[in-house]
Amino acid sequence: MSKLFSPIKIGAQNFENRIVIPPMCQYSATNGLVSDWHLMHYGSLSHSGAGLMILEATSVCPEGRLSPFDLGIWGDEQEQAMASLVSSIRQYSKMPITIQLVHAGRKASMPAPWQEEKHVPVSQGGWQTVAPSAIAFDTNYDTPQELTTEQVKNIVKQFADAAVRADKAGIDFIEIHGAHGYLIHQFLSPLSNHRTDQYGGSLENRMRFVLEIFQAIRAVFPKHKGVGIRISATDWVDDGWNLDESIILAKALDKLGCSYIHVSTGGLDIRQKILVGPNYQVPFAQAIKQQVSMPVIAVGLITEAAQAEAIVLTGQADMVAIGRDMLFNPHWPWFAAKALAAQVTVPPQYYRSAPHGAKALFK
Template sequence: MSAPALFTPYSLGDLRLPNRIVIPPMCQYSADGHGNATDWHLIHLGSLALSGAGLLIIEATAVEPEGRISPDDLGLWSEANAAALGKVIEGVRHHSAMPLAIQLAHAGRKASSAVPWAGGQLLSAEQGGWPCVAPSAVPYSDAEPAPLALDADGLVRVRDAFVAAARRAAAIGLDCIELHGAHGYLLHEFLSPITNRRADAYGGNLENRLRFPLEVFDAVRAVFPAGKPVGMRISATDGVDGGWDLDQSVALAHALKARGCDFIHVSSGGLSPLQKFALGPGYQVPYAARIRAESGLPTIAVGLITDAEQAEAIVADGQADLVGVARSMMYDPHWPWHAAARLGAQVEAPRQYWRSAPRGVGDLFVGAKIGMR
């Protein structure tokens, strides 16, 4: 009997994943105020790395201090950041062979925000905030000040910050990079005509709006080790009339594939408070399915994917190559175990947990051998 599609191996570049379950980036807002990882990251990532998923992507990690969503965001703009995160990765690696990726990000006009449990609003200088940058001086809402439009030197600085962070990611042994081009953050802001009002070579028509995100991709791909995958997360549509849409996302996917991109991680929204989406199970999967079908780029689908049968159908039906399970994974860090049990598959688990498999689920854990006197 063949394994369920969700539990078949898959390769991104030279990186072999044991199954099709991806843990997407989930911001923890728990760094030390200087971008350095803390014990929380060791506990959080360590727990997820024991889940049996195929790939774990570390949360959105700022490439420069001004690119943080909040003052407590993880960063990779300094050697101190790299040392702190490297220590976490070393700890995780002692107990898990799960492939580890990192999402490199710049928050653009959505930077300088309070952490979600403190309201998430834009922070003033008196509250510890800082000036935001964007492609154009277009505020997120009428109640907020306009960001500073990046000039030519600013574009070089940001691109070089992504490159420096990618070098640090390689140096601390990460297996994969995902560039954050979604959810209304800086690279997404360049893509969308709502936020990109530039009159130079980086604004206007689609080719120009693609230019800076593609330059960042090319620069990161050039410095990250060959064979180690580099991909991008995108919002397939802004959910706003006249904004970024699925047709443009397909065009971006074709351009990325031509540049050697290894995967595209398909989400939606986040750019405008005016967005409208009909939320429901798997509501973003059709975006991933069309991008995959028309570009041939390996695709990660997300969006209210919560149960094993749903995830299995997405992969088995060819809607996506990989399935991202985010909030459900935080709620249930052993989600892949339970999915394997429901689908009749096997999953990797630490030896210390082999005795936990319930009776009646068969050989749930790969290589499990239990003996006691």
């Protein structure tokens, strides 16, 4: 029996397999609102047969968006639009849905990735960015304003408020975005955090922001619904955030009852030097898994069924996230199930598409 297609339980939620659709930004919203594009996109992915779908980075406030075209969940209008999306998906799919909550910090107010990489000014719909310290990501990005201690605490509250709205919209899980150089990661890394208050300096202080966010969300989000996190396990830069610190953070979150940890890397500093290849981030997930009890999701150039199977079968991670390959082939789990002689859940309208000799593929 395929390990990849075996069930897993996280908290009170059952997942029928270990394939995760990770957050993949679509840059197709106006004022943070779900659009018809999102309905088409996520509607298709909800029929992929994956065990879990994580919606793209969704900002907790307008200034926290990566771009002016990102999803948000900071007000009634955004909440209602998200609820409509979830309701539409629920008509035809039982796939659990997670929302990734984010504040982009100094990497906010940028254009869509297919446009010129240059900060979007206020005159063109952008905004002043904020960060732990007034250090720009690079010359194409805005120089952020350093957050006051009071502003930091307000952002913690914005994460909690967004979690309440996500619950009301029908979301099953929350993933806190603490990776890829966005605001939480900016607080964690000494390369971007030069503060001298309780949120800077020592590792304990640099971890304070994310731990406060987790606890604030956990306090208001229903107990039967999970709260996980995505982190960058290393900056790939000397003297930056590293695996040893990630393990300490993971242990602290595990102790607080974190539901899972989704392990990526990089995104904080343009000096990063990453050796990219199949499974290049899996060793980081494996190292963290050896230190925590919560489930671990691995990601990073995992493209083949046998490759994903091996990761979970050998205990390197509990689940695998298939990102770009899922965009390229939204039926990736169907092909993986066929290759591994497993079964995958699809709508009955698709039963007749099973290849000749593989009629038991669908359920």
